[in-house]
Amino acid sequence: MLLSISMNAFKTRRLYLIFTLAFTLFAGLGAVDVAQAQQQSLLEYPSIHSPRVGLDGMVVSQNEAASAVGARILARGGNAIDAAVGIAFTLAVTLPRAGNLGGDGFMTAYLADQKKVTVIDFRSVAPKAATLEMYLTPDGRESAAASTGYRAPAVPGTVAGLWLAHEKYGRTKWAELVAPAEKLAREGLVLSADEAFVFGWGRKRLATSDAGRKTFFKPDGSAYAAGERLKQPALAWTLQQISKKGADAFYRGEVATRIERDMREHGGLITRDDLAAYRAVEREPLRGSYRGYTVYTPPPASGGAALLTMLNILETFDLSGLSPGSAETEHLLAETMRLGHRDRVKHLGDIDFGKIPLQGLTSKAYAAERAKLIDRDKATPNAAIKAGDPFAHESPNTTHFSVADRYGNVVSVTYTLGSDFGSGVMVDGAGFLLNNQMNNYSHVQAFLASSRGEPMPANAMQAGKRMMSTMTPTLVFKGEQPWMAVGTPGGGRILNTILQVLVNVIDFKLNIDEATHQPRISAGEGPLEVEPNFNADTLALLKKKGHEIRVSETMGSAQSIVIDKGFFLGAADPRRPGAAAVAPSR
Numbered sequence: 373m374l375l376s377i378s379m380n381a382f383k384t385r386r387l388y389l390i391f392t393l394a395f396t397l398f399a400g401l402g403a404v405d406v407a408q409a410q411q412q413s414l415l416e417y418p419s420i421h422s423p424r425v426g427l428d429g430m431v432v433s434q435n436e437a438a439s440a441v442g443a444r445i446l447a448r449g450g451n452a453i454d455a456a457v458g459i460a461f462t463l464a465v466t467l468p469r470a471g472n473l474g475g476d477g478f479m480t481a482y483l484a485d486q487k488k489v490t491v492i493d494f495r496s497v498a499p500k501a502a503t504l505e506m507y508l509t510p511d512g513r514e515s516a517a518a519s520t521g522y523r524a525p526a527v528p529g530t531v532a533g534l535w536l537a538h539e540k541y542g543r544t545k546w547a548e549l550v551a552p553a554e555k556l557a558r559e560g561l562v563l564s565a566d567e568a569f570v571f572g573w574g575r576k577r578l579a580t581s582d583a584g585r586k587t588f589f590k591p592d593g594s595a596y597a598a599g600e601r602l603k604q605p606a607l608a609w610t611l612q613q614i615s616k617k618g619a620d621a622f623y624r625g626e627v628a629t630r631i632e633r634d635m636r637e638h639g640g641l642i643t644r645d646d647l648a649a650y651r652a653v654e655r656e657p658l659r660g661s662y663r664g665y666t667v668y669t670p671p672p673a674s675g676g677a678a679l680l681t682m683l684n685i686l687e688t689f690d691l692s693g694l695s696p697g698s699a700e701t702e703h704l705l706a707e708t709m710r711l712g713h714r715d716r717v718k719h720l721g722d723i724d725f726g727k728i729p730l731q732g733l734t735s736k737a738y739a740a741e742r743a744k745l746i747d748r749d750k751a752t753p754n755a756a757i758k759a760g761d762p763f764a765h766e767s768p769n770t771t772h773f774s775v776a777d778r779y780g781n782v783v784s785v786t787y788t789l790g791s792d793f794g795s796g797v798m799v800d801g802a803g804f805l806l807n808n809q810m811n812n813y814s815h816v817q818a819f820l821a822s823s824r825g826e827p828m829p830a831n832a833m834q835a836g837k838r839m840m841s842t843m844t845p846t847l848v849f850k851g852e853q854p855w856m857a858v859g860t861p862g863g864g865r866i867l868n869t870i871l872q873v874l875v876n877v878i879d880f881k882l883n884i885d886e887a888t889h890q891p892r893i894s895a896g897e898g899p900l901e902v903e904p905n906f907n908a909d910t911l912a913l914l915k916k917k918g919h920e921i922r923v924s925e926t927m928g929s930a931q932s933i934v935i936d937k938g939f940f941l942g943a944a945d946p947r948r949p950g951a952a953a954v955a956p957s958r
Contacts, residue, residue, distance in 0.1 A: 421885040423934070423941035426955025430940035431455060432931040433773035434861075436952035437561075438462040438471070439944075441552045442775055445544060447956035452781040453481060454544040457534045459773050460787065461553035461611065464804060465604060466561055467950075468588075469570055469792040470771035470861060473610065473622070474799070474806040476529035477770075477787025478670045479537055480657060480845045482854045484780030489659075489668045489847060494533025494652040494787075495838040496526035496809045499641040504818055504833060507810060512819045518811035521580060522640035524795035525806035526839065528622075530787055532652040535619035540654070541781075550615040557608035557803070560601035566949035568598040570792075580796030581638075584805065587798060606803030623647045627802055634800045642806075649836070655723075657847075660734055662687055663878055666849040672723045673831075675842040677733045678716035679867050682708050683874070684739030685746075691879045696890050699913030700748070705875070706919065707746040709868045709895040715742075716867070718830075722838040728830065751900075751918035769793075770843060770861030774933045776854075776940050778956075782933070784845035784857040786866075812839040842866040848874070855935055856884070860945070862928035865901075868894040869928035877934070884934040884943040892927040903927055 424430070429452070431442035441462045442455035450458075456479065463471025476496035482489050507518040517523045538546055561567075571578065571588050572595045578584045587604060589595055596602050613621040621627050628647045635642045657668040660680035667683065669676030685708045694701045715733060723730075732738050745752065770788035788807070789795075795808035813833035821828050831840040844866055845859040856877070860869045869892060876887035894901045899922040902911065911921055926947040933953075934941045942953030 419883060419886050421883070421889045423883060423885040423943045424953035424955060426940035426942065427938075428778040428940075428958060429956050430776050430933045430942040430953060431459065431773070431955075432775075432933055432942040432944050432951075432953040433459055433463065434771045434929055434931060434945075434948055434951045435463055435466045435471070436950055436954070437466045437556070438773070439952045439954040442773070443954040443956045444552075445549065446775075446777050447958075448544075450544040450549075450777075451542065451779055452775040452777040452783040453537050453541040454549055455775045455777065456481075456773070456783045456785050457538050457542065457546075458549040458552060459775070460530065460534055460785065461550050462556065463771060463773075464611075465553050465556045465607060467771060468805060469574065470769045470787075470789055472528075472530055472787065472789045472794070472807070473614075473804040474525065474528045474530070475787055475789040475794060476526070476807065476809065477533065477785060478674050478841070478843050478845050479533060480668060480670055480784045480847050481537070481541065482668075482780075482782045482847055483541055489657050491655045491657045491670045491674075492533050492537045492652060493655050493670065493674070493838070494529035494536070495673050495841055496529045496807060497650065497836050497838055498526055498810065498813070498833050499643065499646045500835045501641045501643070502810065502833060502835060504815060504822075507813075507815045507833075508819055512816065512823075514811065514815045518815060519791065519808050520577065520796055522635060522638040522795070522797055524808035524810050525640065525642060525797060526809040527642055527646045527650050528807060529650060529652055531614060531622040532619050532650055533787075536652040536654065546618060547615045550611055554608050554611040554615060557604040557611055560603035562601050563596055563598055564950060565598040568596055568600075571595055574793045577791070577793045577796035581798045581800070583800040583803070584793075584796060584798035587803065604803050606801055608803070610802045610804060623650060630802045631799050634797075634802075638797075640797075658730065658734060660684065662874065665855070665878060667846060667874075668849070669844055669846045671730065672728050673838040673840050675716060675840075675844045675867050676846070677728070677730055678712045679844050679846065679870060680734040681715055681739060681742070682712035682867065682871050684734070684736050685711060685743045686871070686875065687736075688740055688743040689746075689748075691875070696876055696880045696882065697907060697910060699910045699917070702893055702910060702914060703751070703917055703919070704746065704748070705868075705872065706893060706895040706900050706914075707752060709871070710752070711742050711745065712867060713864075713896040716840075716842075722831075722840075725834060725837045749917065751914075770863065770866070772845065772859040772861055772929065772931050774857035774859065774931050774942075776857065776933050776935055780854070782847060782854040782857050782935070784847055784859050786843040786845045786859045786861065788843060788861065809839055812841065814840075844870055846870060853935075856932065858930060858932040860928035860930040864896055865892075865894040865927045868892070869930055873930050873932060884932050884941050888930055888932060888943040888945050894924070894927055898922070901927070
């Protein structure tokens with residue numbers, strides 16, 4: 373257990389109180405239990421996993437260097453918005469497979485002085501020149517152009533989203549927030565073993581553009597090894613432009629010129645007009661509840677509505693007699709996930725481009741109807757699970773980080789390039805990778821609807837339209853106060869991962885670190901996926917219930933914070949190496 377305190381700053385009595393309170397917090401003990409514990413000759417803790425503890429805030433991200441940048445910003449008086457901006461820019465340097473300037477995402481933030489929760493939607497949009505035919509093979513399947521190369525990127529939203537958040541709610545000078553990332557790009561990043569491995573793993577995609585190949589590999593084509601320094605001078609130039617001129621540098625300045633030139637030379641679609649027209653949007657969050665806790669999450673094109681649907685379905689079942697990881701718990705989670713997945717695919721899209729049945733999808737009555745489809749004794753065949761009719765209830769590779777500050781603000785951010793390293797395209801002379809989000813529109817479904825004369829799906833591609841996303845940065849309140857910030861990368865498994873973290877903490881009373889370490893499952897269209905080394909007895913019971921099981925890789929990377937009894941408890945998910953919870957020092 374690490375406490376971010378200076379031993380010289382506190383007297384013995386202060387330290388004693390802190391450790392006693394921390395033990396109480398971890399153990400869930402009352403005053404009498406603590407008194408009894410103090411009579412023991414050996415100190416033992418009730419959990420294998422304990423969160424990082426902070427007194428003045430907390431930063432949790434997938435990369436230790438980025439977490440340290442955020443913690444320093446908080447320590448110097450910056451707020452959670454400031455730290456989130458600094459972390460996001462740093463991740464563009466230290467975690468290029470997901471951290472980005474050329475991607476998009478969502479920010480859910482609580483502003484303590486205004487007592488409000490808000491969402492910054494910086495999801496990317498389709499370029500004006502994009503057409504459905506560009507992303508289909510002659511027989512109506514999605515082509516590789518949607519996922520790799522110069523036609524895969526949508527118009528990026530990250531820089532605009534960070535700028536909007538800072539302009540409205542930040543307190544530290546913009547240039548100070550970009551400076552750590554610029555310095556790291558210019559002076560170089562010493563690669564860890566995992567970072568060196570990832571570049572080798574992504575060699576084929578990173579070789580999509582000459583600029584990417586020259587940046588991430590040596591002149592002779594060999595990969596950088598662990599312990600070697602990777603410098604990114606072109607990215608440092610772009611960050612310097614953004615530092616001096618804000619978002620205008622990216623969307624209307626010299627960076628935009630370089631993006632358009634590179635696109636034009638390689639048959640890409642993004643133009644200066646597309647960039648100048650892009651807008652990040654501040655939106656009202658969706659609000660739901662789960663067992664007395666209030667849940668705030670982004671509206672479409674985020675996956676937040678589907679998360680609330682799943683929580684509402686699960687709430688109809690009493691989990692109090694169950695335990696985490698039991699066959700009955702996993703069965704109920706899997707069946708709930710399948711129902712939520714079907715509704716997400718059918719009904720969600722850009723809220724600005726069509727009628728999305730949000731009130732129906734998030735209503736308790738609709739969830740109660742859907743819950744009746746779950747048999748507690750056996751799995752429903754995948755083919756038998758259909759999307760529901762929420763309209764009847766109307767009256768409407770990615771990374772995540774969380775930040776909490778001493779002023780009461782809390783921020784949850786998920787942003788992405790799409791696949792690891794996005795489209796594989798690095799903008800020549802600008803040093804950053806572009807996303808491959810054009811593959812997140814429903815191209816095949818749109819083709820089928822068009823050929824049959826049916827209405828287009830909610831997620832059909834249109835110029836300027838945001839594509840559907842599973843990114844769901846979420847805040848949970850206990851009463852009127854923010855209590856948890858949670859989110860994760862993981863593509864189609866994002867909602868399922870968040871659901872399990874929430875159930876582990878709320879239903880099974882695990883601390884946030886325990887909840888993060890629990891084995892995960894995921895269910896959607898196909899077999900029930902489970903993480904490696906899942907309990908064999910549980911799997912046998914799930915198979916008896918009719919589940920087809922597939923052992924998969926690890927799922928998600930939930931970077932979470934719980935605020936309780938004056939402590940900031942950070943849990944860094946170990947599923948992706950390098951994640952860290954860092955508390956600001958006093």
